[in-house]
Every structure is written in structure tokens, then in C-alpha cells.
Amino acid sequence: MSLLTIKNLSARVEEKDILKGFNLTVNPGEVHAIMGPNGSGKSTLASVLAGNESYEVTGGEVDFDGKDLLDMAPEERAREGLFLAFQYPVEIPGVSNVNFMKAAVTEVRKHRGLEPLVAKDFLAYMKEKKELVELDGKLAGRSVNEGFSGGEKKRNEIFQMAMLDPKLGILDETDSGLDIDALRIVANGVNKLKSKDKAFIVITHYQRLLDYIVPDFVHVLYDGKIVRSGTKELALELEEKGYDWIKEELTEA
Amino acid sequence: MAEENQALKDFTEKEYEYGWSVDIETDELPKGLSEDTVRAISEKKEEPEWLLKWRLKAYRHWLTLKEPKWAHVKYPEIDFQDMIYYSAPKNKPEISSLDEVDEDMLKTFEKLGISLEEQKRLMNVAGSNVAVDAVFDSVSVKTTFQETLREKGVIFCSFSEAVKDHPDLVRKYLGSVVPYTDNYYATLNSAVFSDGSFCYIPKGVRCPMELSTYFRINAMNTGQFERTLVIADEDSYCSYLEGCTAPQRDENQLHAAVVELVAHKGAEIKYSTVQNWYPGDKNGKGGIYNFVTKRGICTGAYAKISWTQVETGSAVTWKYPSTILKGDNSIGEFYSVAVTNNYQQADTGTKMIHLGKNTKSTVISKGISAGFSNNSYRGLVKIGKNATNARNFSQCDSLLLSSTSGAHTFPYIECGNKSAKVEHEATTSKVGEDQIFYCNQRGLDTEQAIGLIVNGYCKEVLNKLPMEFAVEAQKLLSISLEGSVG
Numbered sequence: 118m119s120l121l122t123i124k125n126l127s128a129r130v131e132e133k134d135i136l137k138g139f140n141l142t143v144n145p146g147e148v149h150a151i152m153g154p155n156g157s158g159k160s161t162l163a164s165v166l167a168g169n170e171s172y173e174v175t176g177g178e179v180d181f182d183g184k185d186l187l188d189m190a191p192e193e194r195a196r197e198g199l200f201l202a203f204q205y206p207v208e209i210p211g212v213s214n215v216n217f218m219k220a221a222v223t224e225v226r227k228h229r230g231l232e233p234l235v236a237k238d239f240l241a242y243m244k245e246k247k248e249l250v251e252l253d254g255k256l257a258g259r260s261v262n263e264g265f266s267g268g269e270k271k272r273n274e275i276f277q278m279a280m281l282d283p284k285l286g287i288l289d290e291t292d293s294g295l296d297i298d299a300l301r302i303v304a305n306g307v308n309k310l311k312s313k314d315k316a317f318i319v320i321t322h323y324q325r326l327l328d329y330i331v332p333d334f335v336h337v338l339y340d341g342k343i344v345r346s347g348t349k350e351l352a353l354e355l356e357e358k359g360y361d362w363i364k365e366e367l368t369e370a
Numbered sequence: 371m372a373e374e375n376q377a378l379k380d381f382t383e384k385e386y387e388y389g390w391s392v393d394i395e396t397d398e399l400p401k402g403l404s405e406d407t408v409r410a411i412s413e414k415k416e417e418p419e420w421l422l423k424w425r426l427k428a429y430r431h432w433l434t435l436k437e438p439k440w441a442h443v444k445y446p447e448i449d450f451q452d453m454i455y456y457s458a459p460k461n462k463p464e465i466s467s468l469d470e471v472d473e474d475m476l477k478t479f480e481k482l483g484i485s486l487e488e489q490k491r492l493m494n495v496a497g498s499n500v501a502v503d504a505v506f507d508s509v510s511v512k513t514t515f516q517e518t519l520r521e522k523g524v525i526f527c528s529f530s531e532a533v534k535d536h537p538d539l540v541r542k543y544l545g546s547v548v549p550y551t552d553n554y555y556a557t558l559n560s561a562v563f564s565d566g567s568f569c570y571i572p573k574g575v576r577c578p579m580e581l582s583t584y585f586r587i588n589a590m591n592t593g594q595f596e597r598t599l600v601i602a603d604e605d606s607y608c609s610y611l612e613g614c615t616a617p618q619r620d621e622n623q624l625h626a627a628v629v630e631l632v633a634h635k636g637a638e639i640k641y642s643t644v645q646n647w648y649p650g651d652k653n654g655k656g657g658i659y660n661f662v663t664k665r666g667i668c669t670g671a672y673a674k675i676s677w678t679q680v681e682t683g684s685a686v687t688w689k690y691p692s693t694i695l696k697g698d699n700s701i702g703e704f705y706s707v708a709v710t711n712n713y714q715q716a717d718t719g720t721k722m723i724h725l726g727k728n729t730k731s732t733v734i735s736k737g738i739s740a741g742f743s744n745n746s747y748r749g750l751v752k753i754g755k756n757a758t759n760a761r762n763f764s765q766c767d768s769l770l771l772s773s774t775s776g777a778h779t780f781p782y783i784e785c786g787n788k789s790a791k792v793e794h795e796a797t798t799s800k801v802g803e804d805q806i807f808y809c810n811q812r813g814l815d816t817e818q819a820i821g822l823i824v825n826g827y828c829k830e831v832l833n834k835l836p837m838e839f840a841v842e843a844q845k846l847l848s849i850s851l852e853g854s855v856g
Contacts, residue, residue: 167811168810169807170807171803190810191807191810192810192811192813192814192816195810195811195813196813200811201811203808203811207804207808209805209808209809209823210826211825211826211827211829211830212822212823212825212829216822217812217822220818220822221813221814224812224814224815225813228813260826261826277812281812281813
């Protein structure tokens with residue numbers, strides 16, 4: 118059974134239609150890359166799936182692991198195992214990463230019928246995940262994203278993803294603003310989290326990230342829908358030729 | 371977004387959790403205020419002549435005063451004749467162990483979640499040290515841990531006991547920081563105060579436990595006028611915790627307390643308050659009028675007074691815990707979180723009066739307004755002409771959780787010495803929807819998200835609270851603010 122099935126999804130923000138009949142099926146164990154020029158709807162897709170209420174869904178349906186995703190509040194989606202690594206993670210001054218994660222992990226565990234971890238076990242769990250994604254120890258003790266560099270924020274997103282152990286991880290342009298070392302660390306983190314029951318949607322503007330996170334499928338999003346799908350070779354082709362040839366093809370057709 | 375606002379609204383409109391009252395037989399005076407009332411209180415308490423005289427002087431002075439109107443708060447005229455000025459539980463228990471405390475009363479404390487039993491357990495199990503003087507309506511019922519304290523020479527008892535057992539100390543210090551002529555409510559308190567707490571730490575003694583008082587207003591139409599006096603003799607230290615809850619009543623109740631702190635040379639007093647008096651219902655009906663005068667004086671060199679307050683309750687709060695920095699190199703601190711919701715109004719802040727050389731003060735104030743409430747910071751930093759090298763740093767932050775609430779800052783600075791350095795910073799912000807969504811995406815619902823964000827916002831202040839209080843204060847913040855972005 119597929120993990121995520123998106124059928125004919127349409128959405129708009131501030132009266133402007135962004136997604137116009139978007140279709141996608143993601144099975145467990147798969148990595149899907151979604152590429153596309155600026156303004157094609159990539160980040161809208163991520164926001165709509167996560168339940169950001171600034172976006173209005175105007176049509177279509179989304180099935181997530183047998184449940185109606187669009188019917189769920191954002192926190193329920195998260196507890197059901199949908200994780201969004203934000204393009205611009207927000208700062209929460211005064212709230213330490215440890216406390217933030219403790220609250221989040223406790224909620225997710227509760228949803229899965231598990232008791233909260235006692236402090237000692239939680240810290241051990243946190244240490245394990247920190248090492249997995251090579252997160253600097255001192256970042257964990259600081260306030261959520263406060264004063265973090267761009268790279269640190271992105272790494273913190275991957276760390277949180279590791280902590281919450283989602284079924285589906287959506288990376289919204291996680292590579293933007295990262296130098297090559299940070300990119301490698303972030304990608305390694307994702308690769309270590311990959312398993313046969315988990316899936317990832319990697320949203321990116323450039324092919325670069327896909328050198329490190331190798332996708333099973335690459336989709337090109339243009340004007341609110343997928344206009345082309347293929348394997349990783351498609352990404353290379355895009356890198357070489359840019360997006361214009363697709364636009365041209367579409368106009369001709 | 372509509373849904374989010376609804377969640378926020380629900381959170382904000384959560385009913386007061388401490389609304390209940392217990393039927394305990396009380397011994398009370400009839401309604402009304404006159405010289406006879408003052409005499410009757412004094413007589414019931416078997417007070418010495420000097421104290422009665424002092425009360426009467428205060429009462430006569432009060433008659434000449436007008437209720438102050440300068441605060442940024444609105445409330446109907448208070449009818450001082452329609453109040454009961456003395457209400458004591460009958461048969462004041464004389465007790466040596468908790469078993470002898472009236473069962474209903476113990477239940478009352480249990481409902482508060484801060485029972486004496488619990489305090490006791492805490493002490494045995496976790497090694498936490500809290501001595502409690504519980505003020506139930508006007509009379510102090512129970513003081514725990516007196517033995518341990520007595521060994522160190524620390525006096526911690528009800529004000530009435532202090533009047534009987536330590537009259538010289540009371541006579542010396544009563545009104546020495548807040549004179550009976552000070553202001554309308556302090557003067558009224560001086561005339562009719564019924565009880566409170568008294569604490570004396572001898573020279574060089576570091577008080578071995580947190581001293582704690584819980585106040586509760588129980589009986590109907592009783593104004594509560596407590597009096598607290600804390601004296602830290604030279605080079606001593608104490609940490610004093612004060613917590614308040616009041617059961618739900620439709621009519622407004624007046625609470626006009628006076629707290630006086632005296633820190634002698636090299637002494638330090640840390641005074642922490644968590645206040646969650648009944649704030650009124652979501653339409654602004656009922657609630658406590660909290661008109662309190664709190665002031666400390668650093669009489670000697672290197673003395674230090676630190677006020678920390680978390681104010682979430684009361685319909686109207688009017689309160690400025692202040693410090694007079696008389697001794698050279700003395701230090702004053704004020705850390706405050708004030709939360710207003712629904713139709714609550716708070717006008718709170720501090721006064722730092724620098725008189726001595728090299729005196730230093732720090733003011734950190736966090737105001738959080740939700741619903742239709744109004745939250746004002748009012749602070750005075752005054753540098754006297756002899757206060758060479760005085761330093762002050764003030765930071766006043768306001769967080770708005772609704773577009774219908776108000777945040778105001780009224781900082782006053784009077785500088786009489788050129789070498790002084792006074793800094794004031796102020797910010798106003800709103801809880802971001804993006805922050806809430808970020809928390810939602812990690813599995814936290816909107817209530818939890820706001821609780822977390824607000825607690826983070828207040829962290830600097832919460833960190834100053836003793837451990838025993840910090841957890842309770844965090845919970846209180848979440849409860850009083852359940853949901854309020856607009």
C-alpha cells in the first residue's frame with residue numbers, strides 16, 4: 118500500500134491559485150525529488166501537506182497511510198508521522214531544544230500509545246540522534262534556532278526529524294544556503310534515517326543535493342502540477358539544460 | 371486560521387481552576403469601617419496599647435486621604451463600609467503536628483496543590499526545604515518547621531505571634547519602610563491589618579530553608595489586609611516565597627497588603643511571589659482588587675534585595691515592589707512577569723531609589739496581554755544627589771496575544787547625580803503564527819505551543835524563582851494564557 122497518495126490537489130494563497138491538479142504517489146522506502154523553477158509551487162506543496170492554514174486547499178484529496186490527511190489538524194499530521202523540515206526554521210527564544218524536543222517526542226509517543234521517556238532515557242535517546250546527524254552538542258542546549266547560523270538551523274531540522282522518527286520526511290529546500298560540508302552532513306543524516314518503511318520527499322531547486330541523497334524518482338513541478346517524472350538522470354538533464362526546455366516543450370504541446 | 375483563533379480563544383477563556391470555597395466556621399466582625407472596627411480588631415488580637423495607637427493614627431490619617439486615580443486601571447468605586455475587616459477561623463488551632471489541623475482546611479490546601487502534607491513530603495523525600503506559614507483568611511493557621519528554624523535563631527511566625535513574642539522587634543521595624551502615612555491602601559492596611567507573616571534572620575545566619583507563605587481569601591466580602599515584615603540582620607540571607615489563590619466569588623474583593631523588607635549591611639533578601647488571585651470571569655465580572663504596597667530597604671553597605679514576581683491573577687493589580695538603596699554598594703533587583711487576560715488590568719512595576727554610592731539596580735519586566743486586558747509597566751529609577759556611580763539597567767518587554775489587548779510602558783527616570791548610568795530598553799512583540807505552526811508541525815497543539823512560547827519569553831524571570839516555585843509558575847502561565855493570538 119502506498120504511504121502517500123495525492124490526487125488532483127489544488128491550493129491557493131491570498132486568492133492566487135498555486136497548485137493546479139497535483140498528483141503524486143509515494144511508497145514506503147522511496148525517495149522522491151521535486152524540482153522546479155521559482156514560483157512553481159514547491160514550497161506551497163510542502164506547506165499544504167503540513168497543514169499550514171495560510172494556504173487554502175481548493176480541491177483534491179490526500180491519503181496518508183490510509184487516513185484523510187487534509188482532515189487532520191497540523192499537530193495530528195505530525196503525530197501520524199509527517200515531518201516537514203522547514204526552509205526557514207523559526208526561532209523560539211527562551212525554549213531550549215531539549216525541552217522543545219521533550220515536549221514533541223512525548224506527544225508523538227503518546228499518540229503511538231507509548232509512555233513518556235524518563236529524563237535519563239530521553240537524554241540517551243537524544244545523544245544517539247545527535248551523533249547520527251552530527252549535531253554539535255552545544256546546539257541542543259540552546260534555545261530553538263535562536264542565534265543559529267543558516268547551516269545550524271538546517272542541521273537542527275534534520276536532528277528533529279531523527280528524534281520524531283516520522284514515516285514521511287519532507288525536506289523543503291533544505292539545501293538552500295548550505296555550504297558543501299553542511300550539505301554533506303545534512304544529506305548523510307537523511308541517508309542514515311532511510312529505511313524500507315520510511316519515505317522522503319526532497320524539494321530542491323538544484324541538482325546538487327541529489328548527488329548526496331540519491332532519489333528513486335525525480336519530478337518536475339511547473340505551474341502547479343508535475344509536468345515530467347523520471348529517475349535521477351532527469352535531474353542531471355535539468356542541471357545541464359535548465360528549466361527553459363521544459364517550458365518550451367510545454368508551450369509547443 | 372479561524373480554527374487557530376478558536377483554539378486560542380478556548381485556551382484564554384479557560385475557567386479559573388482554583389474557584390471553590392470551604393465552609394469553615396469563622397469568627398468575624400460585622401461589615402463596616404470605623405474607629406470601633408479598628409479597636410475591635412486590636413482587641414480580638416489582644417494587642418498592646420502602642421499598636422492600637424498606631425492603628426488609630428493610621429485610621430485617622432486614612433480619613434484625610436483620597437483614593438489614588440493615577441494608575442492605568444478602571445474599576446467601580448469601592449464601598450469600604452460594605453466589607454468585613456476581620457474574619458478568623460474559629461478555634462484557631464494550636465498545633466504541633468499536621469494531624470491536628472482542621473481536616474477541611476487541609477483539604478483546602480490539597481486542592482491548591484500545595485498542601486502542607488506535600489511540603490512535608492517534599493522535604494523528607496527530595497531534601498527540599500520549605501517552611502510554610504499559611505494565612506487562611508486573616509489569621510495565620512500554621513507555621514511549620516519552627517523547630518529547625520529556632521535552632522538557627524530564625525524567627526518565622528505569624529504577625530500576631532510576633533507582636534506577642536517579639537514586641538521590641540515589631541515595634542522597631544513596623545512602618546519603618548512603609549510608614550502608615552505612605553499611601554491610601556497602605557494606610558488602610560496599617561489601620562485594619564489582621565495578620566501576616568513575620569521573619570527575622572539573625573546576624574550571619576543563612577536561613578536553611580525557603581520560607582513560604584500561602585495566602586487565600588475564603589470568606590465572602592472580606593478584605594484581606596496582611597502585613598509582612600522580613601528583617602535580615604547583618605550578613606544574613608533568606609529566601610521568602612509568597613503564593614496566593616482566592617476562591618471564586620462574584621463580587622470583587624479587596625486585597626491590600628503591605629510588605630516591608632529590611633536588609634542590613636551585607637544581608638540578602640530574595641522575595642518571590644506567585645500571585646493567582648481570582649481574575650474574574652471571561653466577561654470581567656468578579657475578581658480580586660490587588661492593591662499592594664511592597665517595599666524594601668538596603669540599610670547597610672553591600673546589602674541586596676531581589677524581588678521576583680509572577681502575576682497571573684486578580685481583576686485589577688496595582689503593585690510596585692520597590693527598593694531603597696541606602697547603603698553604599700547595595701543592590702536592588704526586580705524580575706517580573708505579569709500576565710493579563712480577558713478583562714484583567716495590571717499596573718505594575720518597581721521603584722529603585724538610589725541613595726548610596728555605587729548602588730546598582732536591575733529591572734527585567736515581561737508583560738503579556740491577552741483577550742481584552744490592559745497591562746502597564748510603571749517604573750521609577752531615582753538617583754539621589756549623593757549616589758555617585760549609581761547604575762541601573764531596565765528592560766521592559768511586552769508580548770501581545772490579541773489585537774484587543776493593550777500594553778503600556780511608563781518609565782520615569784529622575785537623575786540627581788551626573789556620574790550615574792541609567793539604561794532603559796523596551797520592546798513590544800506578538801506571538802508569531804509561524805512559531806505556533808512550527809510547534810504544531812512537531813506534534814504540539816496550539817495550547818501547548820503558546821504555553822511553551824510564553825514560558826520561553828519569560829525564562830529570564832522564571833529562572834530567578836526558587837525550584838519549588840518555578841514549576842508551579844510555569845504551569846500557571848500556561849493555564850492563564852491558554853490560547854490568545856489575534
